[in-house]
Every structure is written in structure tokens, then in C-alpha cells.
Amino acid sequence: MNTNQKTIICFCEDITKEEILKAIEQGYTTANEIKRHLRAGMGECQGRGCMPQIMKLISQKTGKPREEILPPTDRAPIKPVPLGVMGKISKGNQKGV
Amino acid sequence: MKKTAEVIIIGGGISGCTIAYNLSKENVDTVLVEKGSLASGATGRSGSMIWNIWGTDPDKELAKLGLSSTRKFAELEEELGYDIEYTPSDYLTIVTPEEEEHYRKAMAITQKNLGLHIEYLKPDEIKKIAPYIDVDNNPVVGAYHLCNHRINAGANPFYTVEALITNAKRAGAKIYTDTEVTDIEVENGKIEGILTTKGKIKTHTVINAAGAWSSDVAKMAGIKIPTMPYRDEAFVTEPLMHLPYLAERGDIWWRQEKNGQIIAGEETHIIRKPEYNAAASLGPLQRPIHTIQQYIPQLGNVNILRHWGGFEDVTPDKLPIVGEVDELKGLILACGCDGFGFSFSQAHGKLITDLIVRQEKSKVMEYFNLRRFARKYREYTGRWYDWP
Amino acid sequence: MKEKQRILKHPVLDFKRGRKINFHFERKGITGYENESIAAALFASGVKVFRKSKRFGHPEGWFCGIGKCSSCLMRVNGIPSTRTCITPAREGMQVEPQSAKGMLPDKTSIQVARKEEHVQVLIIGSGPAGLEAGITSRKLGLTTLIIDENPVPGGQLIKQTHKFFGSKEEYAGLRGFEIARIMLAQLKNYKGTYLTETSAIGYYPEEETGKHKFLAVKKQNDSYQLLEINADNIIITSGANENYLPFPKNYLPGIYGAGGVQTLMNVYGIKPGNRALIIGAGNVGLIVGYQLLQAGVEVKAVVEAMTHIGGYLVHASKLARLGVPILLRHTIKEVKGEEYVTGATIIEINENMQPIEGTEREMDVDLILIAVGLSASTKIPFQAGCEKMFVPELGGWVPIHNENMETTIKGIYVAGDVSGIAEASTAMLEGRIVGAAIAEKEALNPEASQRVKESALTELNQLRKSSLLKAVAAGKIKCQQKWNEAKNHEQ
Known part of the structure; x- marks a missing residue:
């Protein structure tokens, strides 16, 4: 196959469908594991586009029902925020989630 | 099983x-x-982080333990036949006038205990090798630099x-x-x-x-x-071009990953109650953010992508x-x-x-x-x- | 300066472009208009490739158009990774494409002001659900703060040029952008704050009291305002994300999401291409197909993998009347082009969704529009820790919520697509229910609040009896059952 014929799943980190299928075959069968193994979903869009597709691929490939494939952990900031802005919060009383 | x-x-x-x-x-x-x-x-x-302890005498054994470990890490990719994104980091340990005395002693001990060569850079020399480090607007008298040992690093x-x-x-x-x-x-x-x-x-x-x-x-x-379990926090930024030297200050730890993202946090000394709560609250990230911004002000405009909490286990x-x-x-x-x-x-x-x-x-x-x-x-x- | 991408005549929309402005892209002069995003102005000037991808160096261009993906990241005035699709173009700006890793910013300072807010209701998002929640809660006397990330308020409504169905109360017979205008005008009748270009950062409850606290950041030109919002109640109306479709070369500029295309042509009046192929015959694909024709784009075909048309027949017939073939059991096989789309091959598929060789057909297109459904945009409720469940009828993972739209965290509510993919009229009703439910709880005008809520609920249940919303109704019931289970478990 021509190299530019790739099917991209994670656009931020340039992860292909083939790579994701291979990872699932190797036993990475949760969204969090795929994320850590391939870095898919860890880029600038914070996994918005690729994660639903990755969960679908895991389900298709493993035969597990969709409800068993949990979404990865969602962390703040929900949108990328400049370091200098994050450094301006009033200190102390947050518990966090 | x-x-x-x-x-x-x-x-x-x-x-x-x-x-x-x-x-x-x-x-x-x-x-x-x-x-x-x-x-x-x-x-x-x-x-x-694969890093070394800057020594004070009681930490001699700890420093030795660390050094033997980090040296082994440098060979790990070859030994395991695997890309673990091992990435050396080079730090300039920034010294302010008040700390001059303390650091001079500490560095001498480190040098003696570990047999490493440490050089001292004056502000002009810092500027020359790392022009993005702000020495003009900060009380900087110089920086220590662990030359050519490539033992401070990180890996995925x-x-x-x-x-x-x-x-x-x-x-x-x-x-x-x-x-x-x-x-x-x-x-x-x-x-x-x-x-x-x-x-x-x-x-x-x-x-x-x-x-x-x-x-x-x-x-x-x-x-x-x-x-005891002890909560700590960290954050990671968007990928950025490689910065050849990072400023090291106090208890703030940070490094640039192989893909250019900067990951940072603070070594904790504040005493809090032991807990298994991995919440991310932003509070403990204020000091690392301020320190990074203070010494590399441009980074204030770089985006944070994620922050999170975790726990270390600490002894008395x-x-x-x-x-x-x-x-x-x-x-x-x-x-x-x-x-x-x-x-x-x-x-x-x-x-x-x-x-x-x-x-x-x-x-x-x-x-x-x-x-x-x-x-x-x-x-x-x-x-x-x-x-x- | 090429102006041919600009839509000058449109049967429905009248583009009131602002003052002309000039900025620089790769040191070349670009002319855009005030209130236009950088990415839109570039696209209108014929710039299709926005960046090269990190590992493979693939060309990437316009995609989501609403600041969610990473295709349009550029260096703007010395600051890397700027989302150019939601950053307004300004006179004299220096815009440069960004390689894999951003260079260090030029600017050594950042202007940030911190502001604390105390409100009874914080509403995140200003689409149909958010606006209606805002109107209702303000009408019933609650102090309300609405934040939205986009420069133009109204969510997806502002991109809709078709007339809505449903009941009069939800503006049946009017076009989406008209509805947005009316709702915004209504909102202004009541006191309250409305902030655009304000992104949600995250939920950080207070340590001792457990009170809700939400962080948001407003961008104002080159400075930022950090908002620490203490809110008794939070309504999340973050809408939906478009589903992507995996196929070879799906990264190529010219392949866009339906929402992104709508933003280009219906918000900014820019032609997204000249000859289009639409993937997906659900309502979104059909409606945008018609909108493309209105914008003067030739629509070559709509292909659909299923054996039936997913959207309303009215929308399908409109396209068919204008000679657009809707090809069922077809999919995209291949895309042509190096820097951007120059053609596509479609292929028939069998009942097992496998392509049938020999049925390939070449399409002379420069635009491929992906309309293969939506998924709830759940980052905000999930980061906050709301419990979730997978409901196929609602488009996938959604926050568990009850009839009042309250999640498993007390005082945090959802409404509209974030609570399950449906459509604009039901989103408005959900917004109204939340607004009234909160007013009822806060004991403001309890009788009036209850009346508003009850009538909205009745109307919602009525709407959900239609053939296309039956499944949604079933999904919502699953959700409510799960909510009850979770609450019983707590006790």
C-alpha cells in the first residue's frame, strides 16, 4: 500500500487504524490502554475525535459489547489553557475530582 | 493461574x-x-524522571543509589530492545544571591560523593547557551551545570x-x-x-x-x-520544540518528553494527611507554574493539556x-x-x-x-x- | 486576492460582512473581514492546507470549524497552537503555519485578570438547550451566567437555513438562524451575564463545603480573564461532536465534517468547494446537502451504507427533486489528490457491509462531506465525575440523568445533545425543563415554575412519539431508571 493511503484515527498524534487494530490484537483492549500504548487521544484535541472510534474498533475486534468498553478518563482542563492562566487561580480551597 | x-x-x-x-x-x-x-x-x-539527588552529606547513600540506577537506565533501551522514549535532560541549577553559600557547599559535596564534574556558569554564560532563560529580570548570580554526564533523563x-x-x-x-x-x-x-x-x-x-x-x-x-500514601499532582503541556537546557529551581521538577511536551510538578514537603484520593486540584501546581514562568517567561503562553493527581508512598x-x-x-x-x-x-x-x-x-x-x-x-x- | 470562494448571492442568507481587514500568512497578504475567523479568511483566500501532520507530514486543513479538533492550529502573533477557526482575524496579524512541534512563543508576558462570580445558575453552552435554559431560569428570577466558547452565540442554530418542524412554542416554521436571533433577543429582556469566547476549564468543588466551583477562561484579543465561578447549579449544554469515518486518506483537506462545512458557508458565507460528495443520508447529511445547493455547490451524490434513508423524507425529497442521487448501500472506497481532494471512488456494499468488487464508480469531486452521526460531547460532565452509561439510542456514552435532567451529582444538570443525541426542538424543551426545575428547587415562584416544567414535559413526551424520536424516548427511560438505581444505591 502506498504510504499516503493511510487511514488515520487519531489526527493529533497521527495514529493509523492499522496500528490500533494491531494493539488490540496484542491485548490492549481498553481505551485507556490504547491511549497509553499508542498515545492516541493524548494530543491537542484531547481525544475528542478519535476516542469514540477507538472504542468502536475495540468492540468490533474483541466482540465485547459496546457498553463494556469504557471511555478513557476525562481530565481538566477541558480545553487547552495557557500555563500563565492556570497559574492565576486563588490558592487553597479546591478539592478537585 | x-x-x-x-x-x-x-x-x-x-x-x-x-x-x-x-x-x-x-x-x-x-x-x-x-x-x-x-x-x-x-x-x-x-x-x-530519572534524576539524581544533589547531595548533602546524610544523603550520600541515596545519591549513590540514584546514580547507579540512572546509569543503568541509560543502557536500558539497548538491553531490552525497545524504544522507551529515554530522553536525557540537561539542567542549569539557578542560584540566587541568598543561596550562593548553600549551593556552593552542596555542589562540592555532590562532586566529592559522586565523582561528577560540575561547572559553574555566570549569567552571561547562561544567556549564551540558553538565551530563553531570563537572567535579567531574576536575582541570578549563576548556575551549576552537571556537564556531559547525561545522567538526568526521563522515559515514557x-x-x-x-x-x-x-x-x-x-x-x-x-x-x-x-x-x-x-x-x-x-x-x-x-x-x-x-x-x-x-x-x-x-x-x-x-x-x-x-x-x-x-x-x-x-x-x-x-x-x-x-x-504512607501521599497525594501529588502534575501537568503536561502541548508539544514544543526541544529546549536544550531547563532551569532547575528548588523543589520544582520538570522535564521535556521525547515528543516535546513539558511535564512538571513539585516535590512535596508540605505535610498533609495521608490519603488515597487522587484528585487534581490545581492548588499544588501553582508553584511549579510560577517558577517555570519566572525563568522561561515565554512558556506562560504555552497551553496545558492535562493535569492530574496520584500518590507517592513516603516514609518518615x-x-x-x-x-x-x-x-x-x-x-x-x-x-x-x-x-x-x-x-x-x-x-x-x-x-x-x-x-x-x-x-x-x-x-x-x-x-x-x-x-x-x-x-x-x-x-x-x-x-x-x-x-x- | 481571490474572492471567488465568497458566496455573494444566497436565497436565504444575507451576509453582512464587516470592515475589510488585512493580515499576513507566511508573509503574504490576506484580506478578510472583521468578525471572521482566521481559518475562514484563509480558506476564502484559497489556503486549503493549514498544517502538516506530526509523524507522516500529511497535509491537513479546515475540519471541525468550532475549535474542537487540532487541524487548524497555527502560530498567531508569535503564539503557537492557536485555534484559528475560533480566533477572529484582526488587522495586521502575523499568522504562520506550525510544524509538528510549536516553537517557543515570542511573547514573554501574558495578561491575565482573575474574576470571581457568584450565581445561582451557570450555563455552559448557548445552543438551543442553553439559550432556552437561560431564558427560562432568568424569567423565573434566577441569577444566571451563560458562557460559550464560540465568538458567535447560538450554537448550531446559527448554521441552520431550513425551517424547523415541531410546535409553535419551539419556533416551528422559522429557520434556525432566525430562531437563534429571537432567542438571544428574548434573553436580553432579562438581567444576566452572557460571555462569548469563554472556554470551560473544569469542575473543582470546594474542599470543605463541597460547593460547586467551575473554572472558565475568557479570551479577549491578546489577554485572558480567568473566571472562578461559584454556582449553586450548573447546567451543561455542551452539545455533540461529529463522528469521524475511517477510510484511506481521510486526513486530506477537502474532507470535512458537516458542521465545519455549515460554519464555512452559512456563518461566513464561504463556499467550501465546488463539487461535493456527501457520506451519510441522515438528517444532517440531507439538510447540509440542500444547503450546499443553496450556496451554489454542485452535489454529485449522497452515499449511505444502510439500506434506508435515515433522515426525514421531506429533506430527502427536496434533494431528489433537484436531481441529487441518494445511493443506498454505498460507501467511499478511495480518495484522490495529494494536497487536497481531487476526486473519489465510491463502491457498493453487500448486506455484510463488505464492498462488492467491480461496482466502483469515479466521482469528480473536490469536497467530501462526512455526516455519519454525532456523539454526545461529554467531557465536561465526565470530568466533573457524573456517572455515565452507554445508551445506543442516545448515540453512545451519556451522563446518567433523571426527568429533571439532573445528573448523579446534585445540582449539576445536562440538557440537549450532551444528554443524548436528538434534535433542536427537544433540546429547547429540555433546557426549559432544567430552568424550571432549578427555579422550583430554589423555591422561586414555585407554582409558576412547576407549571412551566409540567407543560414542557408534556410537550416533550408528545414530540418523542414521532417515528424518529421513539428510540430517543426509550433511551431516556433507560437513563432515568439507572439514575433511580444510583440514587437508591446511595441511600
Whole structure:
């Protein structure tokens, strides 16, 4: 196959469908594991586009029902925020989630 | 699941995985059990810094332990045949006028203890090699630079654990994830086996590498160890071009990953209550953010992508606990690593393998034995933190 | 300066472009208009490739158009990784494409002001659900703060040129952008704050009291305002994300999401291409197909993998009347082009969704529009820790919520697509229910609040009896059952 014929799943980190299928075959069968193994979903869009597709691929490939494939952990900031802005919060009383 | 094993390691973080790899390489029949997934505790949440301790005399043994570990890390990719994104970091330790005296002494000790060459740079020289570091608007008298040793580094924690476990499995180790240890069977002062959520395994040797959960694990064997879970936080930015030198300041740790992202946090000294709450609150990130911005002001405009919390396991003297428990032969500890678990892991792997395979008790390992807490260890290590 | 991408005549929309402005892209002059995003102005000037991808160096261009993906990241005035699709173009700006890793910013300072807010209701998002929640809660006397990330308020409504169905109360017979205008005008009748270009950062409850606290950041030109919002109640109306479709070369500029295309042509009046192929015959694909024709784009075909048309027949017939073939059991096989789309091959598929060789057909297109459904945009409720469940009828993972739209965290509510993919009229009703439920709880005008809520609920249940919303109704019931289970479990 021509190299530019790739099917991209994670656009931020340039992860292909083939790579994701291979990872699932190797036993990475949760969204969090795929994320850590391939870095898919860890880029600038914070996994918005690729994660639903990755969960679908895991389900298709493993035969597990969709409800068993949990979404990865969602962390703040929900949108990328400049370091200098994050450094301006009033200190102390947050518990966090 | 296997019914028996020569050695069972509890905990699939960097320590446990390194020990599993080292033992299985020497043909020890090894089993590793992990209650979640590999690197799901402190390892995967850490900055995976491979760094060295700037010495004060009481930390000499710690510094040596660190150095031997970081040297081993430098060879790990080749040894394991795996890209673990090992990335050397070069730091300039910024010195302010008030700290001049303190740093001069500390650096001299480090140089003596570790045999490393350290150079001193004046502000103009800092500007020349790292023009983005702001020395004009900060009280900087100079910076120390550990030249050409390339021992400060970092690696991808998930890839590192993956590489170690792939090699361990190849050498025969059995790895059970999503398997929680529920009890350790002790009869007549001897370990007989462990009970897990997936079944029972017989063994006479258990290695406790359970990190923040290490005191719970030790308790199952009837042993009290003074480790405590301690919450810490970190953040990561968008990828950025490679910065050849980073400014090092106080307790702030940071490094640039292979893909250009900057990961940072603070080495904790603030005393809070021990907890298993991995919440991310932003509060503990204020100091690292301010420090980074202070010395590389341009970074104020770089985006943070994620921030999170995790736990370290700390001891009252903030030094690790390594080696066999006197009161219960067969229980070996590799825990209490504070923020240095990743850095020390390769040394732990070697020390514990030497102990199990060759019955070698090195001086450095004996120094970190649990028994120090039964003695007047405040004088022994010179360090004591009043934990709540 | 090429102006041919600009839509000058449109049967429905009248583009009131602002003052002309000039900025620089790769040191070349670009002319855009005030209130236009950088990415839109570039696209209108014929710039199709926005960046090269990190590992493979693939060309990437316009995609989501609403600041969610990473295709349009550029260096703007010396600051890397700027989302150019939601950053307004300004006179004299220096815009440069960004390689894999951003260079260090030029600017050594950042202007940030911190502001604390105390409100009874914080509403995140200003689409149909958010606006209606805002109107209702303000009408019933609650202090309300609405934040939205986009420069133009109204969510997806502002891109809709078709007339809505449903009941009069939800503006049946009016076009989406008209509805947005009316709702915004209504909102202004009541006191309250409305902030655009304000992104949600995260939920950080207070340590001792457990009180809700939400962080948001407003961007104002080159400075930022950090908002620490203490809110008794939070309504999340973050809408949906478009589903992507995996196929070879799916990264190529010219392949866009339906929402992104709508933003270009209906918000900015820019032609997204000349000859289009639409993937997906659901409502979105059909409606945007018609909108493309209105914008003067030739629509070559709509292909659909299923054996039936997913959207309303009215929309399908409109396209069919204008001679656009809707090809069922077809999919895209291949895309042509190096820098951007120059053609596509479609292929028939059998009942097992496998392509049938020999049925390939070449399409002379420069635009491929992906309209293969939506997924709830759940980052905000999930980061906050709301419990979730997978409901196929609602488009996938959604926050568990009850009839009042309250999640498993007390005082945090959801409404609209974030609570399950449906459509605009039901989103408005859900917004109204939340607004009234909160007013009822806060004991403001309890009788009036209850009346508003009850009538909205009745109307919602009525709407959900239609053939296309039956499944949604079933999904919502599953959700409510799960909510009850979770609450019983707590006790």
C-alpha cells in the first residue's frame, strides 16, 4: 500500500487504524490502554475525535459489547489553557475530582 | 493461574516490573500480581524522571543509589530492545544571591560523593547557551551545570513498563493484572503463600513493591511499615520544540518528553494527611507554574493539556525501604520511594536480585533496611519529617 | 486576492460582512473581514492546507470549524497552537503555519485578570438547550451566567437555513438562524451575564463545603480573564461532536465534517468547494446537502451504507427533486489528490457491509462531506465525575440523568445533545425543563415554575412519539431508571 493511503484515527498524534487494530490484537483492549500504548487521544484535541472510534474498533475486534468498553478518563482542563492562566487561580480551597 | 512460584512480586509499577525482569532473566520462577493494570499507580502518573539527588552529606547513600540506577537506565533501551522514549535532560541549577553559600557547599559535596564534574556558569554564560532563560529580570548570580554526564533523563513510563514486562514474560515470568492480593499466609514465622481475587499461589518469598499500598500489603503479613500514601499532582503541556537546557529551581521538577511536551510538578514537603484520593486540584501546581514562568517567561503562553493527581508512598525520613524484613524472612520490601520510585527502580531491581539469587546484602541496601525505624533513626539518617 | 470562494448571492442568507481587514500568512497578504475567523479568511483566500501532520507530514486543513479538533492550529502573533477557526482575524496579524512541534512563543508576558462570580445558575453552552435554559431560569428570577466558547452565540442554530418542524412554542416554521436571533433577543429582556469566547476549564468543588466551583477562561484579543465561578447549579449544554469515518486518506483537506462545512458557508458565507460528495443520508447529511445547493455547490451524490434513508423524507425529497442521487448501500472506497481532494471512488456494499468488487464508480469531486452521526460531547460532565452509561439510542456514552435532567451529582444538570443525541426542538424543551426545575428547587415562584416544567414535559413526551424520536424516548427511560438505581444505591 502506498504510504499516503493511510487511514488515520487519531489526527493529533497521527495514529493509523492499522496500528490500533494491531494493539488490540496484542491485548490492549481498553481505551485507556490504547491511549497509553499508542498515545492516541493524548494530543491537542484531547481525544475528542478519535476516542469514540477507538472504542468502536475495540468492540468490533474483541466482540465485547459496546457498553463494556469504557471511555478513557476525562481530565481538566477541558480545553487547552495557557500555563500563565492556570497559574492565576486563588490558592487553597479546591478539592478537585 | 499458577499454583506455586519461587518469588511473588506484589505491584506492577516500575519497581515491581524491574524486579520481575531482573529475576526472570536469572531464571528465577517469578510471578507478578497487580490489582489494576500495569503502571496504573504512581508510575503512570509520575513525571517518570530519572534524576539524581544533589547531595548533602546524610544523603550520600541515596545519591549513590540514584546514580547507579540512572546509569543503568541509560543502557536500558539497548538491553531490552525497545524504544522507551529515554530522553536525557540537561539542567542549569539557578542560584540566587541568598543561596550562593548553600549551593556552593552542596555542589562540592555532590562532586566529592559522586565523582561528577560540575561547572559553574555566570549569567552571561547562561544567556549564551540558553538565551530563553531570563537572567535579567531574576536575582541570578549563576548556575551549576552537571556537564556531559547525561545522567538526568526521563522515559515514557508505560513504554518502560511494557518493555520490562515483555522481556520478563519472554524469560518465563507470569504476570497477572486485575488481580488483587487479599492475604499473605504466614505460618510459624514463614511465608507460605498469597491469596488473590483470582486464586491462591504458594511461595516462600514475597516482594512488596506495592507503592502507596505497601503498608496495607505488609500488614497482611503482620508487619507494620511506616509508609504512607501521599497525594501529588502534575501537568503536561502541548508539544514544543526541544529546549536544550531547563532551569532547575528548588523543589520544582520538570522535564521535556521525547515528543516535546513539558511535564512538571513539585516535590512535596508540605505535610498533609495521608490519603488515597487522587484528585487534581490545581492548588499544588501553582508553584511549579510560577517558577517555570519566572525563568522561561515565554512558556506562560504555552497551553496545558492535562493535569492530574496520584500518590507517592513516603516514609518518615523520606528515604526508601529496601531489603528483607528481619522479623519475617521471605518478605522483601521495595517501597517508600517518595518521588524517586522511577529513578531508583533500576537500582532496586539489581539489589533485590542480588539478594535473592546470590544472597548478597550490599552495604547500600542494608542502609535502607526497615530496621532503621526500630533504632534512633533520626540520628541515623539525619532526616525526620513530622507526619500527621 | 481571490474572492471567488465568497458566496455573494444566497436565497436565504444575507451576509453582512464587516470592515475589510488585512493580515499576513507566511508573509503574504490576506484580506478578510472583521468578525471572521482566521481559518475562514484563509480558506476564502484559497489556503486549503493549514498544517502538516506530526509523524507522516500529511497535509491537513479546515475540519471541525468550532475549535474542537487540532487541524487548524497555527502560530498567531508569535503564539503557537492557536485555534484559528475560533480566533477572529484582526488587522495586521502575523499568522504562520506550525510544524509538528510549536516553537517557543515570542511573547514573554501574558495578561491575565482573575474574576470571581457568584450565581445561582451557570450555563455552559448557548445552543438551543442553553439559550432556552437561560431564558427560562432568568424569567423565573434566577441569577444566571451563560458562557460559550464560540465568538458567535447560538450554537448550531446559527448554521441552520431550513425551517424547523415541531410546535409553535419551539419556533416551528422559522429557520434556525432566525430562531437563534429571537432567542438571544428574548434573553436580553432579562438581567444576566452572557460571555462569548469563554472556554470551560473544569469542575473543582470546594474542599470543605463541597460547593460547586467551575473554572472558565475568557479570551479577549491578546489577554485572558480567568473566571472562578461559584454556582449553586450548573447546567451543561455542551452539545455533540461529529463522528469521524475511517477510510484511506481521510486526513486530506477537502474532507470535512458537516458542521465545519455549515460554519464555512452559512456563518461566513464561504463556499467550501465546488463539487461535493456527501457520506451519510441522515438528517444532517440531507439538510447540509440542500444547503450546499443553496450556496451554489454542485452535489454529485449522497452515499449511505444502510439500506434506508435515515433522515426525514421531506429533506430527502427536496434533494431528489433537484436531481441529487441518494445511493443506498454505498460507501467511499478511495480518495484522490495529494494536497487536497481531487476526486473519489465510491463502491457498493453487500448486506455484510463488505464492498462488492467491480461496482466502483469515479466521482469528480473536490469536497467530501462526512455526516455519519454525532456523539454526545461529554467531557465536561465526565470530568466533573457524573456517572455515565452507554445508551445506543442516545448515540453512545451519556451522563446518567433523571426527568429533571439532573445528573448523579446534585445540582449539576445536562440538557440537549450532551444528554443524548436528538434534535433542536427537544433540546429547547429540555433546557426549559432544567430552568424550571432549578427555579422550583430554589423555591422561586414555585407554582409558576412547576407549571412551566409540567407543560414542557408534556410537550416533550408528545414530540418523542414521532417515528424518529421513539428510540430517543426509550433511551431516556433507560437513563432515568439507572439514575433511580444510583440514587437508591446511595441511600
